[in-house]
Amino acid sequence: MTRSPAPRLRGAPTRQAAQRATPQAAQEASGTGPATGLLARLRDQARARLDPVHWDFFEGGADGERAVAENEAAFRRLALLPRVLRGSGPARTTVDLPGAPDTLPVVVAPTAFHKLAHPAGEAATARAAAAAGAVLTTSMASTTAVGEVAAAARAVRPEAAVWFQLYLQPEPAVTRELVRRAEAAGCTALVVTVDSPVFGRRARDDRNRFHDLPPGYAAENMRDLPGGPPGSTRPIAMSPALSWADLAALRAATRLPVLVKGVLHPEDARIAVAEGVAGVVVSNHGGRQLDAAPAALEALPAVADAVAGRVPVLLDGGVRSGADVVTALALGATAVGVGRPVLWGLAADGERGAARVLAELREQTAHVLTLCGSADCAGVTRDQVVRRGGQAPW
Ligand SMILES: Cc1cc2nc3c(=O)[nH]c(=O)nc-3n(C[C@H](O)[C@H](O)[C@H](O)COP(=O)(O)O)c2cc1C
Numbered sequence: 001m002t003r004s005p006a007p008r009l010r011g012a013p014t015r016q017a018a019q020r021a022t023p024q025a026a027q028e029a030s031g032t033g034p035a036t037g038l039l040a041r042l043r044d045q046a047r048a049r050l051d052p053v054h055w056d057f058f059e060g061g062a063d064g065e066r067a068v069a070e071n072e073a074a075f076r077r078l079a080l081l082p083r084v085l086r087g088s089g090p091a092r093t094t095v096d097l098p099g100a101p102d103t104l105p106v107v108v109a110p111t112a113f114h115k116l117a118h119p120a121g122e123a124a125t126a127r128a129a130a131a132a133g134a135v136l137t138t139s140m141a142s143t144t145a146v147g148e149v150a151a152a153a154r155a156v157r158p159e160a161a162v163w164f165q166l167y168l169q170p171e172p173a174v175t176r177e178l179v180r181r182a183e184a185a186g187c188t189a190l191v192v193t194v195d196s197p198v199f200g201r202r203a204r205d206d207r208n209r210f211h212d213l214p215p216g217y218a219a220e221n222m223r224d225l226p227g228g229p230p231g232s233t234r235p236i237a238m239s240p241a242l243s244w245a246d247l248a249a250l251r252a253a254t255r256l257p258v259l260v261k262g263v264l265h266p267e268d269a270r271i272a273v274a275e276g277v278a279g280v281v282v283s284n285h286g287g288r289q290l291d292a293a294p295a296a297l298e299a300l301p302a303v304a305d306a307v308a309g310r311v312p313v314l315l316d317g318g319v320r321s322g323a324d325v326v327t328a329l330a331l332g333a334t335a336v337g338v339g340r341p342v343l344w345g346l347a348a349d350g351e352r353g354a355a356r357v358l359a360e361l362r363e364q365t366a367h368v369l370t371l372c373g374s375a376d377c378a379g380v381t382r383d384q385v386v387r388r389g390g391q392a393p394w
């Protein structure tokens, strides 16, 4: 990648230096996170356990972190109108996604460097996702190679679905080799992240001088790629020169379904569907790329209208509860992704913590669907979402 972790400064800064450089406490206490509940507790535990530099990497966003805050705030501005007496029975909480039939509508969003959260790293996350019946989207920037990640998931549940997240690399031979590895690992879809023509500016990481993984950790998927010396890892490149033609070349090079992640403009969603993608992920990258971007949730209805049911639409960013999941479903998503909450669980208590996050979201989603009078994930509709605190119409 172009900014981070660029090998400018090696090794992690000390805890003391990070604390001096991290005056985030007041801002966070005033709080964008959930005030109570399991996820909030795991977040607190994660924060207490982690090196503050790594906490800041996981929690932070681009520039003034406005997009990060908006993702959660957008959910808080909305409420759900339940329907009653529909005789719908207890809600069924599975959906069909590309390469993942009958799966939870909560997908683990791709996040980098899980070994900084917990030494068991991505293998622990994979086991937790498999146990919950959730798709794991494993990041190209994982600290465990994709083959090992997918094997860990299948050891828990042979039919567990793992998707591989990919940044298209400027050298086609490198991209092709990454795709070959994902296919060989048994991944069932590729998720191409398209919101990163350059790496976002992360103020916390700059202040903490966090620009490289600590010794002993590496982006393992980037090891032994074409053009590099044997045994070494290549940096992940982000390129503003990429275009739809590069996506078409990728689709021609694989039989796996390809989803695009990081779409906010409805016209881009239309183009993506016309290009033949298998799904669109509405996302502002957890507020880590364009800080001026709207909340993902605010972009969702227009994208869902543009896609018009032709492929699944997913949303990630700010999903912290079953009510958030159901709100996104009602506004046109087939499923949602969760990024930071899984990292909180992983950092707090390894595999068990990540599994608790996913089980909690599954139970809350089923409960809220049932309270809304819906028999399944497709049964909540846009008319059931209303603004909180709006002007009374009378
Ligand atoms: C620490 C961290 C690392 C991330 N790494 C990646 C990545 O490697 N690839 C990617 O496409 N998105 C990455 N993302 C973005 C997530 O996939 C997702 O869009 C975002 O986290 C969703 O927002 P949430 O954290 O509020 O749930 C990362 C996000 C975080 C917080």
Ligand SMILES: O=C(O)C(=O)c1ccccc1
Pocket: 001, 004, 005, 112, 141, 236, 285, 288
């Ligand atoms: O931090 C991120 O959001 C991210 O996408 C990423 C990508 C490559 C390496 C590290 C992080």
